Amino acid sequence: MAAIALSRLSKRFAPGAPPALEEVSLDIAPGEVFGIVGRSGAGKSTLIRCVNLLERPDSGRVEVLGQDLMALDEPALRAARRGMGMVFQHFNLHARRTVAENVAFPLEVAGMARAERERRVAELLPLVGLEAKRDAYPAQLSGGQKQRVGIARALASGPRILLCDEATSALDPETTAEILALIRDLRARLDLTVLLITHEMAVVKSVCDRVAVMEAGRVIEEGPVFGVFTRPRQPTTRRFVAEVIGHSVPPGTLSRLPQPNPGEARRLVQVLFAGPNSTRAVVSEASRDFGVDMNIVSGRVDEIAGEPFGVMALAAYGAPDKLEGALGWMRSLGLHVTELGEAA
Amino acid sequence: MNWLTPAMVDLLVEGFWETLVMVGISAAIAVALGLPLALLLHATGPGGLSPRPWMNRPLGLLVNAVRSTPFIILMVAIVPFTRLVAGTSIGTGAAVVPLALAATAFLARLFENALREVDRGVIEAARAMGATRMQIVTKVLVPEALPGLIAATTVALVSLVGFSAMAGAVGGGGLGDLGIRFGYQRFMPEVMLTVVLVLILFVQGLQSLGDWLVRRLSRR
Numbered sequence A: 001m002a003a004i005a006l007s008r009l010s011k012r013f014a015p016g017a018p019p020a021l022e023e024v025s026l027d028i029a030p031g032e033v034f035g036i037v038g039r040s041g042a043g044k045s046t047l048i049r050c051v052n053l054l055e056r057p058d059s060g061r062v063e064v065l066g067q068d069l070m071a072l073d074e075p076a077l078r079a080a081r082r083g084m085g086m087v088f089q090h091f092n093l094h095a096r097r098t099v100a101e102n103v104a105f106p107l108e109v110a111g112m113a114r115a116e117r118e119r120r121v122a123e124l125l126p127l128v129g130l131e132a133k134r135d136a137y138p139a140q141l142s143g144g145q146k147q148r149v150g151i152a153r154a155l156a157s158g159p160r161i162l163l164c165d166e167a168t169s170a171l172d173p174e175t176t177a178e179i180l181a182l183i184r185d186l187r188a189r190l191d192l193t194v195l196l197i198t199h200e201m202a203v204v205k206s207v208c209d210r211v212a213v214m215e216a217g218r219v220i221e222e223g224p225v226f227g228v229f230t231r232p233r234q235p236t237t238r239r240f241v242a243e244v245i246g247h248s249v250p251p252g253t254l255s256r257l258p259q260p261n262p263g264e265a266r267r268l269v270q271v272l273f274a275g276p277n278s279t280r281a282v283v284s285e286a287s288r289d290f291g292v293d294m295n296i297v298s299g300r301v302d303e304i305a306g307e308p309f310g311v312m313a314l315a316a317y318g319a320p321d322k323l324e325g326a327l328g329w330m331r332s333l334g335l336h337v338t339e340l341g342e343a344a
Numbered sequence B: 001m002n003w004l005t006p007a008m009v010d011l012l013v014e015g016f017w018e019t020l021v022m023v024g025i026s027a028a029i030a031v032a033l034g035l036p037l038a039l040l041l042h043a044t045g046p047g048g049l050s051p052r053p054w055m056n057r058p059l060g061l062l063v064n065a066v067r068s069t070p071f072i073i074l075m076v077a078i079v080p081f082t083r084l085v086a087g088t089s090i091g092t093g094a095a096v097v098p099l100a101l102a103a104t105a106f107l108a109r110l111f112e113n114a115l116r117e118v119d120r121g122v123i124e125a126a127r128a129m130g131a132t133r134m135q136i137v138t139k140v141l142v143p144e145a146l147p148g149l150i151a152a153t154t155v156a157l158v159s160l161v162g163f164s165a166m167a168g169a170v171g172g173g174g175l176g177d178l179g180i181r182f183g184y185q186r187f188m189p190e191v192m193l194t195v196v197l198v199l200i201l202f203v204q205g206l207q208s209l210g211d212w213l214v215r216r217l218s219r220r
Helices: A044-051 A074-082 A099-109 A114-127 A143-155 A173-190 A201-207 A225-230 A235-244 A251-256 A282-290 A320-332 B006-044 B053-068 B071-077 B079-086 B092-116 B120-128 B133-170 B175-185 B189-217
Strands: A004-011 A021-028 A033-037 A059-064 A084-088 A161-165 A193-198 A210-215 A218-224 A265-273 A293-304 A307-318 A336-339
Touching (some): A021 A044, A021 A059, A021 A218, A033 A044, A033 A173, A033 A201, A044 A161, A044 A193, A074 A084, A084 A143, A099 A114, A099 A143, A099 B133, A143 A161, A143 A173, A161 A173, A173 A193, A173 A201, A193 A201, A201 A225, A201 A235, A210 A225, A218 A225, A218 A235, A251 A293, A265 A320, A282 A293, A320 A336, B006 B053, B006 B092, B006 B133, B006 B189, B071 B079, B071 B092, B092 B133, B120 B133, B133 B175
Parallel strands (some): A033 A193, A084 A161, A161 A193
Antiparallel strands (some): A004 A059, A265 A336, A293 A307
């Protein structure tokens, strides 16, 4: 059973306005980190707010841990919300409460006794590394520390589900990496299901198992992160992926590449190394077996969702049929070869 | 300084006491009534905790009506109401009624603005954590707005000191009334000057106290 099952959610903020959500369906499995990526205005914020019904969809069904949330009355909905933690882009901490008091807030709301609250807070602060700051006020904390408070607060009532609404978008890259590592670590330790939305593909790349890409209120592509990164199908997805594994070759470099000899051709291709053959000496094998020359213009190796992955731009020279044969052979190995074309 | 007779000192002390009573009691009433009114305005307003335009608009209109009536006119206009509440329409006690009414409307607006300053994200976070509307009001909205509420109360107190000078029109007494009767009507500018000086000091004291509280309470 899915931890979160959204089916055919639609939402319009005003009659006649473009839909914020249109027939969005997603199943998020227990224990996975699921990312929703999209530009601002794509509807991802509305979607995550529909999961705990901060926003009520016009139609569709929201099921969390087997419970149909739209069918609940106010008190039952509040109880269901306590089973979901939420982390926000701007932290949304109470300025006049200390760190400990902020973390205790959801417990206070749930009617837990003071002594028990304090015991629970004392358990939570070490989890996010903030024991020393328990009596500090939010204004005295850095962005990363504030978000740690936000995370501890979200986890206070022991939820099974963590919703992250652009949780790292207000943080610098280093702090982002820290917070993402923390989320990943907590997911494993507390057996959480995490749904996060972001406009940064780098976040998806480092923390998510599966990803959905949204555009104009719809999910346009969905799948395991590695697959979506290495084989994006939609143009929007490709643009997102290019942000993280960009391979563009500067035009100056391209113009300096030697022209092919008479009777030979030049092909500029991008090769994506993924899967079982990603460690083979493809370039030298192809040169040897097909009698072509290969000039590596750019290349990098990376890891996506823990799997190695490489991308390389090649300028290949040789007789046209030999070149075709070499590139065809690379494709037959399961490498993803795309034509970069002749840049002007 | 031959005008500063013991009798005059007594008058000044008595006037100050009357001002204190009028301002203090009407401010207390205004805070007690103005805060719930502001919470109601805030909650029923657009984007509030439970938007209800049919309730918000008339309420807002009423508050504005009281606020736009010049105080001296308001005081006379509500004499029947004052008599109903205070039993009389003359004296310090009677002056408290229109003062409290004017200050309530004034404070309701100022309080509403202070509540509006509370970060909407914090309210949303409280909703996401399963807080009831009442919990959001008592544990988020009011505590987070507290510095703003105190600052608003300070402004209202200072305005009330000004309004209370007009209370002489219904025999309310107070320093302002003393200044008018002795300083202006009896040609004793020294009395007027003394009254003004005392009022300046009083207002300064109020403002400093308010500012100090706000500084202490805000954790920014």
